[in-house]
Amino acid sequence: MNKKVRKKFLADQVLSRNDSCELCGSKCGLEVHHIIPVVCERNGIDLDVEENMIVLCRKCHAILTPRTLLVKYGKEKKKEKQSNINRFYEECENLNDPMEVFDLVDKIYGFG
Secondary structure: OOHHHHHHHHHHHHHHHOOOOOOOOOOOOEEEEEOOOHHHOOOOOOOOOHHHEEEEEHHHHHHHOHHHHHHHHOOOOHHHHHHHHHHHHHHHOOOOOHHHHHHHHHHHHOOO
């Protein structure tokens, strides 16, 4: 099964197990969200699996996605926002453990 077909199959499976947003309960505009971003895959750990996916509405998905979160809620000027977005994804590539993404979000976006 090619990657695109597999991804659609997994998304359909996740959406079929829950008919509402797992955060706010909305039943509109449902999407699949990777809990740990697949960009953080390291050491042969496959993060594009059903156990790493949850059902979210578009609004909650936008809030949980670092790129969208920073653009929408960041206080920096536009150029600085893009710089932090790029920094997040660059530093994500250097993580040894996918769970380190949470510390990275705190470090770059000032949460925690």
